[in-house]
Amino acid sequence: MPEASVGTRRLTIAEALREAIAEEMRRDPEVFLIGEDVGVEGGFGGAFGVYLGLPEEFGHERIIDTPISEKVIAGAAVGAAVMGMRPIADMQYSDFLFECMDELVNQAAKLRYMSGGKLSVPMVMRAPVGTTLRGAQHGQCPESYFVHVPGLKVVAPSDAYHAKGILKAAVRDPNPVLIFEHKLLYGSKGREAAGGLDLTAEVPDGDYTFPIGQAVVKREGRDVTIVATHVSLYRALAAAQELAADGIECEVIDPLTLQPLDGATIFGSVRRTGRLVIVHEDTLTGGWGAEVAARAADECLEYLEAPIKRVATRDAPAPAAPVLEEAIVPQARDVIATVRGLLA
Amino acid sequence: MLLIRRFEERVYRLFLEGEIPGTLHQYQGQEAVAVGVCDVLRRDDWITSTHRPHGHALAKGVTARAAMAELYGKATGCCKGKGGSMHLGDPAVGMLPAIAIVGGGNTVVTGLGLAMKLRRTEQVAACFFGDGASNEGAFHEGLNFAAVEQLPIVFVCENNLYGASTPYGRVSLVPDVAQRATAYGVPAQIVDGMDVLAVRAACAEAVASARAGGGPTLIECKTYRFTGHSRSDARGYRTREEEDEWSQRDPLVVIGARLDEAALAELESEVRAELDDAVEFARSSPQPDPAEALEDIYA
Numbered sequence: 001m002p003e004a005s006v007g008t009r010r011l012t013i014a015e016a017l018r019e020a021i022a023e024e025m026r027r028d029p030e031v032f033l034i035g036e037d038v039g040v041e042g043g044f045g046g047a048f049g050v051y052l053g054l055p056e057e058f059g060h061e062r063i064i065d066t067p068i069s070e071k072v073i074a075g076a077a078v079g080a081a082v083m084g085m086r087p088i089a090d091m092q093y094s095d096f097l098f099e100c101m102d103e104l105v106n107q108a109a110k111l112r113y114m115s116g117g118k119l120s121v122p123m124v125m126r127a128p129v130g131t132t133l134r135g136a137q138h139g140q141c142p143e144s145y146f147v148h149v150p151g152l153k154v155v156a157p158s159d160a161y162h163a164k165g166i167l168k169a170a171v172r173d174p175n176p177v178l179i180f181e182h183k184l185l186y187g188s189k190g191r192e193a194a195g196g197l198d199l200t201a202e203v204p205d206g207d208y209t210f211p212i213g214q215a216v217v218k219r220e221g222r223d224v225t226i227v228a229t230h231v232s233l234y235r236a237l238a239a240a241q242e243l244a245a246d247g248i249e250c251e252v253i254d255p256l257t258l259q260p261l262d263g264a265t266i267f268g269s270v271r272r273t274g275r276l277v278i279v280h281e282d283t284l285t286g287g288w289g290a291e292v293a294a295r296a297a298d299e300c301l302e303y304l305e306a307p308i309k310r311v312a313t314r315d316a317p318a319p320a321a322p323v324l325e326e327a328i329v330p331q332a333r334d335v336i337a338t339v340r341g342l343l344a
Numbered sequence: 345m346l347l348i349r350r351f352e353e354r355v356y357r358l359f360l361e362g363e364i365p366g367t368l369h370q371y372q373g374q375e376a377v378a379v380g381v382c383d384v385l386r387r388d389d390w391i392t393s394t395h396r397p398h399g400h401a402l403a404k405g406v407t408a409r410a411a412m413a414e415l416y417g418k419a420t421g422c423c424k425g426k427g428g429s430m431h432l433g434d435p436a437v438g439m440l441p442a443i444a445i446v447g448g449g450n451t452v453v454t455g456l457g458l459a460m461k462l463r464r465t466e467q468v469a470a471c472f473f474g475d476g477a478s479n480e481g482a483f484h485e486g487l488n489f490a491a492v493e494q495l496p497i498v499f500v501c502e503n504n505l506y507g508a509s510t511p512y513g514r515v516s517l518v519p520d521v522a523q524r525a526t527a528y529g530v531p532a533q534i535v536d537g538m539d540v541l542a543v544r545a546a547c548a549e550a551v552a553s554a555r556a557g558g559g560p561t562l563i564e565c566k567t568y569r570f571t572g573h574s575r576s577d578a579r580g581y582r583t584r585e586e587e588d589e590w591s592q593r594d595p596l597v598v599i600g601a602r603l604d605e606a607a608l609a610e611l612e613s614e615v616r617a618e619l620d621d622a623v624e625f626a627r628s629s630p631q632p633d634p635a636e637a638l639e640d641i642y643a
Contacts, residue, residue, distance in 0.1 A: 032462065061462065067492065069485040071451045076489065079455015082440065085462070087455070102482070106445050107452055114431040114441035116424030117640035150641050174643035 007205040014186040016160035016203050017050050017126075020167040021088060023207060025058055028086060031171055032062040035073055035090025039063035047092035048128060048186045070096050074103035074125065078176075081123040082111060086171055094127035094180060095140050108176040109151030120174045124167070129156075130183040130231065131281055131318045131329050139318035139325075141230075141282040143180050147259045147291065153177040153212055154259040156229045158185060160201040162256055165210025173212060182230035182281075199234075215262035217269070221249035224339050225269040227292055228279035229255060232311075232330055236279050239335035248343060258288050266292065267299050274305035275342050279330055284312040306342040311335055345375040345540060345596055348399045350615050351408060352571075354623065355398070355415060359575060363627075364415050366428050371399035373538075373570035376595035377502050378403040380543025381470055381563075384551050390438040390456050390469045392449030396569075397432045397442030400472055405437035408622035418629035425632045426640065446507075447480030449473060450499070454486050457495030457560075468554045470498045470547075476507030478521045484528075487562070491528045494559035498550045499525070501564040502537065508573045509581040525562035537565030538593040568593075 011019070025031045037043050038051045039060055045052035055063045066073050070091065077089040091097055097104065108121050129141040146154050153175050157163035163181065170177035185199055218233065219240050228236040233254050240250035251269050255262060270276045276296050278289035289310040296308055314328040352372050358364045371378070374396075382391065382403035393400040401411050406422050414421025415429055422434040423441060430444035440456075443449045453471035460467040477483050478501065490497045501521045505512055518524065525532035531553075535546045543565055550561035568590040572579045579587070600608060 064458075064493075067485070067488055069489060071482050072454055072485040072489040075451025075453075075482070075486065076455040076458050079452040079457070080459040080462075081455065082435075082452075083456055083459035085459045102445055102448060103451055107443065107448060111441060112643060113640050114423060114427045115433065115435060115640075116422070116426050118423075118435045119441070120643035122643075153642075 008202040009205070010200040011160040011203045012187045012200055013157070013160045013163045013181065014048060014050050016164035017167055017181070018052070018054070019203075020164040021051070022054060022057065024086075024168055024171045025062060030084065031086040031088065032064060032080075033088045033090065034064040034066060034076055036066055036068055036092055038090055039065050046090055048183065050186070070099035071103055074100035075107065077123040077125065078103055078107045078111070078121055081121045081176070082119050086122055088124045088126065088171060091125060091127040093138050094129045094142050095137050097125075097127055097142060104146070104152070104176070104178075105149050109149045113151060121176045122174045123176050124170045125176070125178045127178060127180055128183045129180045129281070131313065131325055132183050133320060133322060133325060134318075135320040136317035141180075141280065141313070143258055144282050144286060144288045146178050147288045151176070152259065153257070154180070155212055155257045156180045157256055158182065158230050158233045158254055159199070160203050162210050162216070162254075164203055165208055166212060166256065168207075169209040169212050172209065177212065184231055210256075213257045213260045213262055215253050215255045215257070215265040217251060217265065218254050219250065219252040221251040221273070223249045223273055224251070224275035224277060224342060225266070225273045226250050226252045226277045226279060226335065226339070227255055227266055228252065229258075230281060232279040232281050235330065235332040236335050238332040239339065242332070242336055243339055248339060250339060261292065261295070263295065263299065267296060270296050270300045271303040274303055276304070277309045277311060277335065277338055277342070279311045279335055281313050281329060283315050284310060285315050287312050309338050309342065311338050345379050345599065346611055347408065347615050347618065348375045348378065348402050349596055350619055351402060351411070352398060354619050355412075356571075356575070358623070365417055368429055368575045369396040369573065370569070370571040370575075371396055373590065373595070374502055374504060374567045375399055376540035376543050376599070377500065377537050377565045377567055378472075380540045381472070381498070381500050381547045383544055384548045385438070385468065385470060388438055389467050390440065392440050392453045392456070392469070392471045393433065393442035394446070394449065394472055394474060395430045395442070395444035397430070400442070401432040401434070401439060404439045406432065406434050406439065408618050409625045410434065412622040412626040413629050416626040416629070417632070418626055419632040419636070420625070420629040424636065424640075447473065447477040447482035450477060450480070450482045450486035453497055454489050454493070454495055457490060457497040458493065460496050461493065466555050468496045468498065468551050470500055472500050472502060474507065475501065475503040475505065475512045475521055478524060479515055487525065487530060487560070488528045490560040491530045494557065496554035496557070497560040498547060498554060499560060499562040500547070501562065502567055503564055504567050504569045506573070506582065509577070511581070520564060522562060522564040530560050530562050532562040532564065534564045534566065537567030538595045538598055540595060540599050
């Protein structure tokens with residue numbers, strides 16, 4: 001984390017992302033933004049207000065409002081990227097990515113390979129995730145679909161410092177990068193869901209990037225490794241705090257990048273603690289936690305003192321009713337029960 | 345055009361003889377479209393292509409050697425053996441690896457056009473697609489966005505009457521794809537896709553307009569593939585009478601009638617030599633190193 005002496009401010013993720021985009025657009029004239037409702041006068045600056053103020057500075061030639069045509073948003077980003085531009089494409093909800101799976105999976109991920117390495121596709125796709133009382137079609141966490149695709153990079157920042165640094169790194173990366181952000185973490189709304197934790201973070205003044213492919217240890221501990229992203233990360237941290245009162249020390253890791261995974265940090269930790277719990281809001285079966293678990297079994301089986309556990313959303317579409325949603329999405333209490341079970 | 349025809353005939357034979365792996369979608373009969381369009385494009389203009397890309401590639405400037413070696417799966421192919429028949433292409437000549445998902449190029453081409461517009465380069469992008477693609481959502485999203493943003497794009501529909509085995513009349517109540525362009529405010533023309541000069545004239549106009557900032561045009565070329573959809577297609581869904589009728593309009597015969605016999609004979613002999621050389625090059629080229637399979641995934 002930055003030292004206070006360079007000058008820092010406390011920012012929300014939305015503010016940090018807005019700064020990242022503005023700075024990258026000032027730095028490089030090839031960077032532009034494309035999506036629905038991103039720059040319309042009197043509009044709302046993207047579905048979650050991240051782009052407010054950008055059209056005034058950069059104009060409508062570089063803040064491009066599209067029709068409601070997700071295939072064209074992704075396809076235009078792919079095409080401009082192969083020409084050497086640096087598009088930042090916006091999906092209002094990550095659920096809409098399924099509208100443009102062809103452009104992402106068949107085109108963005110494969111054009112470099114199909115060309116024998118003659119092309120690259122340096123594009124960014126931003127997509128909000130999160131099961132947040134919006135029901136089955138605005139509440140999915142589809143990161144895992146894309147983790148499966150060779151050629152794509154997948155990142156999932158959970159705080160303002162890393163969100164800004166990773167988005168800037170993604171814009172400069174020569175590959176297609178999908179950046180998944182959680183709807184409850186943009187501002188302060190998620191504070192309650194995060195167990196009352198402060199969701200703002202110190203962000204240094206000036207330019208910095210955070211490397212894609214690097215995890216961070218959010219809390220050190222000797223007894224069990226917990227890997228979690230987004231709101232699940234904050235629930236895991238809340239669980240770790242409560243477990244510490246009983247003398248159980250959890251090491252909580254934010255992987256930040258899901259493809260390529262930082263195996264050195266994650267599995268290095270598992271070798272020390274001998275226990276692994278993965279927590280995510282994506283559904284259980286085939287979720288990215290399954291990949292982390294498989295690799296842990298492959299790379300650190302002899303260090304494991306207990307079975308690998310996944311605490312994930314139950315295999316069901318996201319329901320709308322609060323009671324139903326809470327019944328299937330992992331809560332801090334689920335993490336606590338799982339960790340206690342491993343140490344019993 | 346002759347090079348494309350003879351290339352395809354040679355490739356078909358080599359495929360049956362087991363020298364070329366994979367599958368083939370051949371271009372015989374449609375040569376006037378690729379040549380008429382690419383002839384008015386600059387080298388730094390771009391094209392997107394389809395699962396039937398051999399003709400587009402040769403017309404845009406991929407050499408017979410590089411194309412043949414790619415079909416052979418050799419390291420010297422234009423895509424180092426990683427693309428194959430359905431992904432022929434070469435950015436160096438302004439051709440994306442061909443996109444073999446029907447309609448796939450129709451959204452990606454808008455990005456090519458957007459980059460050209462934002463950079464004010466006066467380049468143009470041409471998007472080849474078939475009648476079948478006009479029923480994909482990508483066709484509609486791409487066309488509408490190109491219109492709204494006035495992108496420098498020529499959408500070239502090769503209407504060869506069948507999407508694989510399905511007659512276009514069975515899947516569209518609107519007989520002409522061009523009619524769909526008007527719905528998006530895009531000017532459209534229907535041309536005889538068997539007449540290279542007609543295709544060329546229509547495309548020249550569309551390209552000039554796009555280069556001058558006049559936005560996209562759709563050109564529908566009525567054409568016919570003389571072979572099956574892919575190499576295993578016995579063409580049971582269309583009549584031999586229909587095939588005979590179209591073969592009377594063979595684009596090579598149409599344009600050949602304007603050339604004298606001596607010139608044609610010389611052309612044949614040049615093409616034969618070029619293809620002999622291409623086949624020899626492909627045969628003698630090295631296989632890719634197996635380790636190459638894991639290269640070029642990320643930049």
